[in-house]
Amino acid sequence: MLDEILKILPTSILNVVAKTGGSNDINEIRLRVGKKVTLIASKIEFEGEYIVTLHDLLEILVRVSKNSIYAIQNEINNGFVVIKGGHRIGVCGEVVLEAGKIKNIKNINSMNIRVARQLVGCADKIMPYIIKNREFTNTLIISPPGCGKTTLLRDIIRQVSNGVERLQLLGKNVGVVDERGEIAAVSQGITNLDVGKRTDIISNVPKYIGMEMLVRSMGIDVIATDEIGNNNDIEAIKYANCSGVGLVFTMHGKDLNDVLKKEGLRELINNNLFRNVIVLSNRRGIGTIENIYNLEENKIGTKVI
Numbered sequence: 001m002l003d004e005i006l007k008i009l010p011t012s013i014l015n016v017v018a019k020t021g022g023s024n025d026i027n028e029i030r031l032r033v034g035k036k037v038t039l040i041a042s043k044i045e046f047e048g049e050y051i052v053t054l055h056d057l058l059e060i061l062v063r064v065s066k067n068s069i070y071a072i073q074n075e076i077n078n079g080f081v082v083i084k085g086g087h088r089i090g091v092c093g094e095v096v097l098e099a100g101k102i103k104n105i106k107n108i109n110s111m112n113i114r115v116a117r118q119l120v121g122c123a124d125k126i127m128p129y130i131i132k133n134r135e136f137t138n139t140l141i142i143s144p145p146g147c148g149k150t151t152l153l154r155d156i157i158r159q160v161s162n163g164v165e166r167l168q169l170l171g172k173n174v175g176v177v178d179e180r181g182e183i184a185a186v187s188q189g190i191t192n193l194d195v196g197k198r199t200d201i202i203s204n205v206p207k208y209i210g211m212e213m214l215v216r217s218m219g220i221d222v223i224a225t226d227e228i229g230n231n232n233d234i235e236a237i238k239y240a241n242c243s244g245v246g247l248v249f250t251m252h253g254k255d256l257n258d259v260l261k262k263e264g265l266r267e268l269i270n271n272n273l274f275r276n277v278i279v280l281s282n283r284r285g286i287g288t289i290e291n292i293y294n295l296e297e298n299k300i301g302t303k304v305i
Contacts, residue, residue, distance in 0.1 A: 002026065004085035005113060008063040010056050013037055016048030029113040031057060057108055064089065077102045078180075078204060086116030086185025086192035116185055118193050122148075122287060123155035129276055129292050129304065130248075131167040136160055136222055138247040138273060142259060143280035148287035149250040150182050150226055152280065154195060156248055157183070157224050161196020172246070174199045175220035177210030183226055208232035215243050222246035234264035241273050255279055256293055269295060 006014060013029070016037045020026065028040040037048040064081055065072045075081045080090045093108035130139050139156070143149040163171035176199055178184050184201045185192040191201060200218050202210045207225045211233075214220055223240050228249045241247060251259070256277055259265045268274065277293040294302045 002115065004083055005029070005087050005115065008060050008083065010059045012050050013052075013056060016050050019048065020046055027115050027117075029115075030111070031060075031113070032110040033057065054109070057111055060089070060111065061108070073104070076105050076108075079105070080181065082181045082185050082187040082192070084187060084190075084192060086118075086187075088114045088116065088181060088185070090114065116193060117151070119151055119155065119287075120158070120194065121155065123152055123159055126152075126278060126289065126292065127156075127159060127164055127167060129278075129294075130156065130160075131164060131169045132275075134168045134170075136169065136172060136246045136248075137275040138241075139249075139276040139278065140259070140269075140274045141248075141250040141278045141280065142253040142255065143250070144254060144282075145252060146286070147280045147282045149280055152278075152287060153224060153226060153248065153250050154183055154193060157199060158194055158196040160222055160248075161198040171196070171198050172221040173219060174222045174224060175211075175214035175218050175245075176201045177205065177207050177214065177223070177225040178203045179205060179207050179210065179225070183224070206232070208236035211236040211240055215240050215245055220245060222248060224248045226250050227252060229262070229265070231264055234268065237268060237273065247273065255291070272296070 020039055025041040026039050030038040031052045033052050033054050035052060037050050037052060039046040061069050064083055072081050076091060080088050082088050090112040091105060091108050092110045093105045095102055096104040096106060130137055141149045141153060157174050157176060160172050161174045163169055174196060176183055176195060178186065178201050181203055184195045186201055186203045202214060207228065211223055214223055223245050228251050237247060253259055256279065259269065274295055277295060278289065279291040281288045281290045292304050294304050
């Protein structure tokens, strides 16, 4: 799982990882110049003795870029670099702006290496709620950060794209707007995570722009993206819905009431754009399904589990 990450780490940081004795459980490696290496495994934080240096971060970038940091400059300017395996390296430093746009991030002083894990089949239990009468139904996934909403979304996309034989769903053309590279983890044009055989992905573009592009150009049946919420997203969702495209999205929130507090999203729900709302938490571990609401019964939603 961590092989591609281990290849880019300096020996001093590799030694810290080795001391945990359970590298396959690591979710994040946080590196801050002048601070100790921090590893996150599930809900446990492990602090190594080694103090991170600027040279360590530079060495990682050199290895990721295969000795040409200029080749990954655009990705750095987006705040992260995706490496083989779908792992994402977030960076912080001094941002250089030009005409209101990021021209460069220099003097990088911290990194967050997030381990990509795909849980094939994690959506099995909820697919019967999403697939009704052999058809996909519009779905919204709500959860606080770190509760597995992107992992769940990815598996829904995979299953809808491939088709679900037990529910007699034929495979659909799915368009994914992967603004931050977390859903499909595309790196140098290669999709590192399985999102299905009928899936088209557009990356590194604002969600509302990507949604409109996919609807206009790709002849898709279902559109999917992560963490919707602003007014531009809402308008793009309305456009996609009016075009007859199915919808599956995630957003940050604690529960259905959080959604209903947000005017744009409340409008989408009251206009019956979504049939299902799935609420996640980490109460019994990441990906705990707290509630599934059927929104066809009424405008507030009827809990079905």
